[in-house]
Amino acid sequence: MSKSSEGEKQQKAFGWAxxxxxxxxxxxxxxxxxxxxxxxxxxxLYCGVCHSDLHSLTNEWGxxxxxxxxxxxxxxxxxxxxxxxxxxxxxxxxxxxxxVGSCKTCECCQxxxxxxxxxxxxxxxxxxxxGTKNYGGYSDMIVVDQRYVLRFPDNLPLDAGAxxxxxxxxxxxxxxYYGMTEAGKHLGVAGLGGLGHVAVKIAKAFGLKVTVIxxxxxxxxxxxxxxxxxxxxxSSDPAKMKSAIGSMDCIIDxxxxxxxxxxxxxxxxxxxxxxxxxxxxxxxxxxxxxxxxGRKLVGGSDFGGMKETQEMLDFCAKHNIAADIELIRIxxxxxxxxxxxxxxxxxxFVIDVANSLSQ
Ligand code: NAP
Ligand code: ZN
Numbered sequence: 001m002s003k004s005s006e007g008e009k010q011q012k013a014f015g016w017a018x019x020x021x022x023x024x025x026x027x028x029x030x031x032x033x034x035x036x037x038x039x040x041x042x043x044x045l046y047c048g049v050c051h052s053d054l055h056s057l058t059n060e061w062g063x064x065x066x067x068x069x070x071x072x073x074x075x076x077x078x079x080x081x082x083x084x085x086x087x088x089x090x091x092x093x094x095x096x097x098x099x100v101g102s103c104k105t106c107e108c109c110q111x112x113x114x115x116x117x118x119x120x121x122x123x124x125x126x127x128x129x130x131g132t133k134n135y136g137g138y139s140d141m142i143v144v145d146q147r148y149v150l151r152f153p154d155n156l157p158l159d160a161g162a163x164x165x166x167x168x169x170x171x172x173x174x175x176x177y178y179g180m181t182e183a184g185k186h187l188g189v190a191g192l193g194g195l196g197h198v199a200v201k202i203a204k205a206f207g208l209k210v211t212v213i214x215x216x217x218x219x220x221x222x223x224x225x226x227x228x229x230x231x232x233x234x235s236s237d238p239a240k241m242k243s244a245i246g247s248m249d250c251i252i253d254x255x256x257x258x259x260x261x262x263x264x265x266x267x268x269x270x271x272x273x274x275x276x277x278x279x280x281x282x283x284x285x286x287x288x289x290x291x292x293x294g295r296k297l298v299g300g301s302d303f304g305g306m307k308e309t310q311e312m313l314d315f316c317a318k319h320n321i322a323a324d325i326e327l328i329r330i331x332x333x334x335x336x337x338x339x340x341x342x343x344x345x346x347x348x349f350v351i352d353v354a355n356s357l358s359q
Contacts, residue, residue: 009034011041014359015139016330017067023057025333027359028067030135032143040088040149041080042096047137048073048163048323049333049349050194051256052279054340056125060281064125071137072098072123073350075152075162085146093158095150095313096142097165098123098303100134104147112307114148138330140357150310153317160322163194163348164313166303167323171199171252172312173304174275175206180250183207188251188267189229192219195254195277197347198323200227202312205319211248213264215255216343226324235263246294248272258282261298265290273297323348329356 010031017028035041053070055061074096078088088094101121102114109117121128124136135142152161174180180187183206189199190213200223203210209230212223217234224232233240245266250273253264258280265274265287272294276284286298304312316322324347328336336349351357 011035011141011143013135013139013141014357015069015135016333016357017069017135018057019067021059023054023337025057025138025337028069030069032135032141033132035080035082035143037082037084038145038147039082039143040078040085040094040146041141041143042074042076042094042149043079043141043354044074044076044137044139045354046075046159046162047071047351047353048166048194048325049336049340049351050163050166051340052166053136054337055256055279055281057337061279062281065133068125069135069138070124071139071351072096073162073165073167074123074137074142075158075165076142079141082146087146087151088149093152093154095152095162095165096123096137096144096148097150097169097309100144100148101128112305114305115303137353138333138351140353148306150306150313153313155320156313156317157322159327159350159352160325161316162350163198163323163325164316164321165309167194167198167348168202168316169304169309169312170277170301171195171254172202172315173308174252174277174299174301175202176308177301178250178273178275178299180208181206184209185249186211186247188213188248188264189254190214190251190264191254191256191278192216192223192347193254193256193343193345194323194348197227198321199252199254200229201321202316204228205315205321211244213251213267222346241267246270250275252277254278256280258284261285262287262290265296268294268296270294271296273299276300323350325350327352331356
């Protein structure tokens with residue numbers, strides 16, 4: 001029996017939802033569970049706009065359950081904590097990322113890799129074991145089990161720090177896992193959007209040499225002068241692409257659409273690694289010749305566990321890393337989504353939830 005049908009108390013919530021594959025967002029009233037013993041209730045202040053929100057809104061992946069309230073780069077203030085909550089108190093600055101639950105007992109959960117738990121509960125477009133539905137951060141408040149709540153460091157800006165909760169951890173985790181934290185190694189970052197621009201900043205903080213590979217030649221000066229990349233390759237410029245063949249230890253591929261892998265694999269050194277993070281709705285074609293001839297690897301990575309996400313936030317706070325954002329009102333979200341689809345954002349939209357979401 002679901003909690004709601006047991007007549008349990010609910011908290012009123014308000015946000016913006018899409019109700020069909022047009023993906024158009026509009027005001028939506030719903031409810032969240034009452035704060036349980038392990039829960040933290042959070043007043044949402046800011047929420048980043050990830051390309052996964054856009055894929056979900058328009059059902060590009062084929063598993064969207066409407067209505068959907070997107071948003072998994074959530075920053076806010078704790079307003080209530082349950083009696084077993086030890087990590088947080090009311091008034092604390094907190095964050096919530098891509099997940100709000102997992103089984104807590106499997107091998108992945110025990111190794112702080114909750115993000116790979118087979119029973120993971122995503123922040124939105126998901127259901128809880130009791131059948132209730134989860135809604136994301138384009139809304140005024142959220143209730144989350146303390147295990148999946150992050151301490152948001154004091155010196156991180158609440159608005160520009162919000163994108164770290166997905167974009168930040170999604171690029172930090174593979175740099176650590178695939179051995180790209182050693183100063184002097186050469187990292188390619190394919191796609192200079194929300195994930196890509198944070199990848200450049202984090203990679204520079206690790207002391208890596210960073211080359212951006214982009215389909216937008218007009219992003220060159222921002223990549224180098226504003227974000228600190230060492231060099232820039234326009235993927236449409238064959239001469240420049242040729243000059244960089246065999247030069248990179250690893251490439252983090254954040255491209256959101258189907259794209260050819262051959263040029264990227266060619267940029268890798270022998271033993272180089274291509275890490276795919278982007279989630280286009282159709283399979284990518286894998287050319288084996290450049291893989292085999294250079295003993296290269298293609299891998300993937302899915303955001304990160306809670307412990308590593310906290311580590312990443314603390315790392316970014318220490319190195320003064322936040323996203324470059326365009327702060328928008330909630331009623332600008334549909335236009336922002338159109339621009340995001342055209343890669344026309346520098347470099348992450350963040351919704352000023354507390355100051356613009358009114359009923
Ligand atoms: P974003 O801000 O839209 O950035 C994606 C970038 O990809 C664009 O800025 C653009 O960069 C490039 N691009 C887009 N369309 C392209 C095309 N047709 N051909 C070549 N390049 C193209 O998106 P994001 O929020 O960073 O997310 C990127 C992808 O990662 C999405 O698919 C998202 O769902 C996925 N994601 C995965 C995880 C994970 O855990 N693995 C987490 C978050 C997001 P240039 O203009 O520089 O070419
Ligand atoms: Zn995301």
